[in-house]
Amino acid sequence: MNIQGENKSRNNLIGLxxxxxxxxxxxxxxxIVMAFVSIxxxxxxxxxHLKFDLSGYRQILFxxxxxxxxxxxxxxxxxxxxxxxxxxxxxxxxxxxxxxxxYYISRQKDSVxxxxxxxxTIPFWTNLLIRTFAWIIILGKDGxxxxxxxxxxxxxxxxxxxxxxxxxxxLIGLVYSYIPLMVLPxxxxxxxxxxxxxxxxxxxxxxxxxxxxxxxxxxxxxxIIGGSILVFVPCLGAFIAPDLLGGGKKLLLGSLxxxxxxxxxxxxxxxxxxxxLLALIVTILYLNARINRRHEQNA
Amino acid sequence: xxxxxxxxxxxxxxxxFPGFLTWTFFFFGFLYIPIVILVIYSFNSSKxxxxxxxxxxxxxxKLLTNDDMQQAALNxxxxxxxxxxxxxxxATLTALVVVxxxxxxxxxxxxxxxxxxxxxxEIVTAVATLIxxxxxxxxxxxxxxxxxxxxxxxxxxxxxxKASLEAMDPTLEVAARDLYSDRNSTFRYITLPxxxxxxxxxxxxxxxxxxxDFIITLMVAGGGSTTLPVYIYSMIKMGxxxxxxxxxxLMLAFSIILVTxxxxxxxxS
Amino acid sequence: MxxxxxxxxxxxxxxxxxxxxxSSVKALDNANLIIYDNEFFTLLGxxxxxxxxxxxxxAGFEDITNGRINLFNEExxxxxxxxxxxxxxxxxxxxxxxxxxxxNVAFGLxxxxxxxxxxxxxxxxxxxxVQMQDYALRRPNQLSGGQQQRIALARALAPEPKVLLLxxxxxALDLKLRQAMRVELKTLQKETGITFVFVTHDQExxxxxxxxxxxxNQGSIQQIGNPEEIYEKPSNQFVANFIxxxxxxxxxxxxxxxxxxxxxxxxxxxxxxxxxxFNKDDNLTIFIRPERIKINKSKGSSLSxxxxxxxxxxxxHIELLSNGVSVNATLPIDKVxxxxxxxxxxxxxxxxxxxxxxx
Ligand SMILES: Nc1ncnc2c1ncn2[C@@H]1O[C@H](COP(=O)(O)OP(=O)(O)O)[C@@H](O)[C@H]1O
Ligand SMILES: [Mg+2]
Numbered sequence: 030m031n032i033q034g035e036n037k038s039r040n041n042l043i044g045l046x047x048x049x050x051x052x053x054x055x056x057x058x059x060x061i062v063m064a065f066v067s068i069x070x071x072x073x074x075x076x077x078h079l080k081f082d083l084s085g086y087r088q089i090l091f092x093x094x095x096x097x098x099x100x101x102x103x104x105x106x107x108x109x110x111x112x113x114x115x116x117x118x119x120x121x122x123x124x125x126x127x128x129x130x131x132y133y134i135s136r137q138k139d140s141v142x143x144x145x146x147x148x149x150t151i152p153f154w155t156n157l158l159i160r161t162f163a164w165i166i167i168l169g170k171d172g173x174x175x176x177x178x179x180x181x182x183x184x185x186x187x188x189x190x191x192x193x194x195x196x197x198x199x200l201i202g203l204v205y206s207y208i209p210l211m212v213l214p215x216x217x218x219x220x221x222x223x224x225x226x227x228x229x230x231x232x233x234x235x236x237x238x239x240x241x242x243x244x245x246x247x248x249x250x251x252x253i254i255g256g257s258i259l260v261f262v263p264c265l266g267a268f269i270a271p272d273l274l275g276g277g278k279k280l281l282l283g284s285l286x287x288x289x290x291x292x293x294x295x296x297x298x299x300x301x302x303x304x305x306l307l308a309l310i311v312t313i314l315y316l317n318a319r320i321n322r323r324h325e326q327n328a
Numbered sequence: 329x330x331x332x333x334x335x336x337x338x339x340x341x342x343x344x345f346p347g348f349l350t351w352t353f354f355f356f357g358f359l360y361i362p363i364v365i366l367v368i369y370s371f372n373s374s375k376x377x378x379x380x381x382x383x384x385x386x387x388x389x390k391l392l393t394n395d396d397m398q399q400a401a402l403n404x405x406x407x408x409x410x411x412x413x414x415x416x417x418x419a420t421l422t423a424l425v426v427v428x429x430x431x432x433x434x435x436x437x438x439x440x441x442x443x444x445x446x447x448x449x450e451i452v453t454a455v456a457t458l459i460x461x462x463x464x465x466x467x468x469x470x471x472x473x474x475x476x477x478x479x480x481x482x483x484x485x486x487x488x489x490k491a492s493l494e495a496m497d498p499t500l501e502v503a504a505r506d507l508y509s510d511r512n513s514t515f516r517y518i519t520l521p522x523x524x525x526x527x528x529x530x531x532x533x534x535x536x537x538x539x540x541d542f543i544i545t546l547m548v549a550g551g552g553s554t555t556l557p558v559y560i561y562s563m564i565k566m567g568x569x570x571x572x573x574x575x576x577x578l579m580l581a582f583s584i585i586l587v588t589x590x591x592x593x594x595x596x597s
Numbered sequence: 598m599x600x601x602x603x604x605x606x607x608x609x610x611x612x613x614x615x616x617x618x619x620s621s622v623k624a625l626d627n628a629n630l631i632i633y634d635n636e637f638f639t640l641l642g643x644x645x646x647x648x649x650x651x652x653x654x655x656a657g658f659e660d661i662t663n664g665r666i667n668l669f670n671e672e673x674x675x676x677x678x679x680x681x682x683x684x685x686x687x688x689x690x691x692x693x694x695x696x697x698x699x700x701n702v703a704f705g706l707x708x709x710x711x712x713x714x715x716x717x718x719x720x721x722x723x724x725x726x727v728q729m730q731d732y733a734l735r736r737p738n739q740l741s742g743g744q745q746q747r748i749a750l751a752r753a754l755a756p757e758p759k760v761l762l763l764x765x766x767x768x769a770l771d772l773k774l775r776q777a778m779r780v781e782l783k784t785l786q787k788e789t790g791i792t793f794v795f796v797t798h799d800q801e802x803x804x805x806x807x808x809x810x811x812x813x814n815q816g817s818i819q820q821i822g823n824p825e826e827i828y829e830k831p832s833n834q835f836v837a838n839f840i841x842x843x844x845x846x847x848x849x850x851x852x853x854x855x856x857x858x859x860x861x862x863x864x865x866x867x868x869x870x871x872x873x874x875f876n877k878d879d880n881l882t883i884f885i886r887p888e889r890i891k892i893n894k895s896k897g898s899s900l901s902x903x904x905x906x907x908x909x910x911x912x913x914h915i916e917l918l919s920n921g922v923s924v925n926a927t928l929p930i931d932k933v934x935x936x937x938x939x940x941x942x943x944x945x946x947x948x949x950x951x952x953x954x955x956x
Binding site for chain 2: 269
Binding site for chain 3: 030031032035
């Protein structure tokens, strides 16, 4: 509808103004200020001196030793690397666990399907902190696992399996946190899958394995990529899992950033790491968008 | 007997894979067993969170006398009851323009802007907002949290509203105009009632996201403006006590009942 | 007999262009027409020709690119749809799903701030008119397609519009219902005396229902006239082909005037009225309906041979080849009983039914 004399563009502007103001001031504004802070000199009381200084970024790679010389310090690079590896691992594990689940659900009749999908989404609606905390009860010292192992006599009363505060614990936490985000997009691309195609293919490819790798996997690739992005991005910046299950011993990017603001009070350094994280994410989203575009052009 | 269970019929469809059922079964176990354990242990009478000694409500009773916790819970509700309506209102306006506003220059930009909080890692949003408020000197306690939550909740409110607006037949609005409604009464009598389910879902999503939010609140909230998740976090950090289990169980129950209730309701209508 | 008529709608030099630049679409090109009061007027044309566009311009749902539209001598352009005393029956009905049948019908009256007693009285009246009074409390999704159609009609009629616009209202119904609704719509129009502007792409529908028809093609109006004029005297080849079946045969002018003579490519020499603007040896196109062609049994030297013989029950359709040109004829079954494929026959183009047609 395009009614004569009714000023659509003015109405559009009025409708969008609240969004632009709120997002501009309280979302983009903070990001700009953070970028600004990352190139300022730090103030040991938590804050900054208004003086240009790249030491926030320099600190990621170098330490200053007693003689005021710069020394290469890989500690933060290791954290970045570990974050990256754990995020990749969590994504792959989520995919391996989630794919058959999405497939199974998509092949049920509608009523069952709806209920199962709802069950997948429920955790998304519940508090992530609490869900992660539940794993402390399971993995912790004298937790559910150790207790039951002790009960059947595999380990002694005073022994501990030391399950907590390990990369494995963090990994479990990450997968547990974000796996619904893997299942849902794969499920929705499975939904669009033409069953007749599979039937036709089953004539051509005799084994089920072939069927999966030659037909189903390629056809649901958009969902797989979408799910992987949705899992990978929050894993890379995760704070809760490394903090609760890694116990601060195994810092990841997310917990490192939080640490700078909550305890170390080195704002420019914290802002600089946040910028690095943001840059990593933007790169990944950009690459994803490019791949998508190429896919669309091919199709 | 076994033979009967594995009758051919079960695998007769080529797209059924053996083992996927079991796999899915374990998946849901993985998803829900930790939650179930948490709930069970909240009824543990032992003072030590991990050792089961018997059934009791004592930790729930203890919550009743925990003023700090109650204050934190109230704060959470205050924040959610401000942030969710604000986010829903902004999201509704934006969706109306994006879906019904024809084609205009800033459409793609606006559509992207809404989802920005989903792209930026939450921890980055959190510290950026912290720096921002400190930098410009806004220190209004809970109001800071409300603002941050409003921003963060907008995309969650936006998605269902936009979807339901897209599913709505635009001819209905044209028909209303034809039948002597001006712009305002068309919105009031046609668009708004038809959009209501979408707006409600949007509001509910925003509300639950706000209640559950932890990271942003942790960074943005100053002392005295603690919300429930932040309070639970500090309890966990002080040591795991069964009281944490109890309050966690209540929070889980709150979200799950809200969402399930809504789901059942929307399936019916 | 001549009655003075009131102009209900005047469409003057109306052009409508959607979009701008390279992607723009010219949906209407300088359209002119007058619709009289109390008339059942039909806009007929193939899909995409601009019928809906014209209707939406009259209703006010689109802004006009050029030209003007008057309603009872009043310029419409500056009025939004809610200020125009016209109502629309939409193709997919567009009933409000959250309101019951009664509230759907009452919607327009309520927006016009009529008092409640009147709203109730009038709504019930219209529901009765479309025989839906028993369904007042149902929701639209509890009704069949035909019932929804009636409610859409009732809703548009309730505010007593001066003009009712109907955009292919019958196209979503099955054949039987469609035929029944044709009669009902026509009766309704006569009873209420409201001017109907009816859009369809179905020529049969147009011919059976309308007082007058405007045939549209690619955004321009091809011909305006009553059904008989449109059928018997199409103004050009598009109209001739679009409405019913037509033979269009090329020929050469041998003599102009009322008793002109034309030599057809079929080999026949026919007598026909050829206006004086043509000259001897001009190329002409002759139009004649298949059912107007006359046939006699062969005399051996006949020019035409039956290629295809299709039995239609009370009639037969015959495809002929005459001097390499194909000619179609439709004849009552008793006239063609003895014919079969391959027969040579004699055909005749009666002077009163053959005419010259513009390309
Ligand atoms: N909103 C629009 N934007 C662009 N082009 C349109 C729009 N509506 C109709 N058109 C185009 O205008 C032409 C006429 O359309 P329409 O009036 O709907 O035809 P009809 O009702 O006769 O089928 C078509 O080519 C159609 O594609
Ligand atoms: Mg149309």
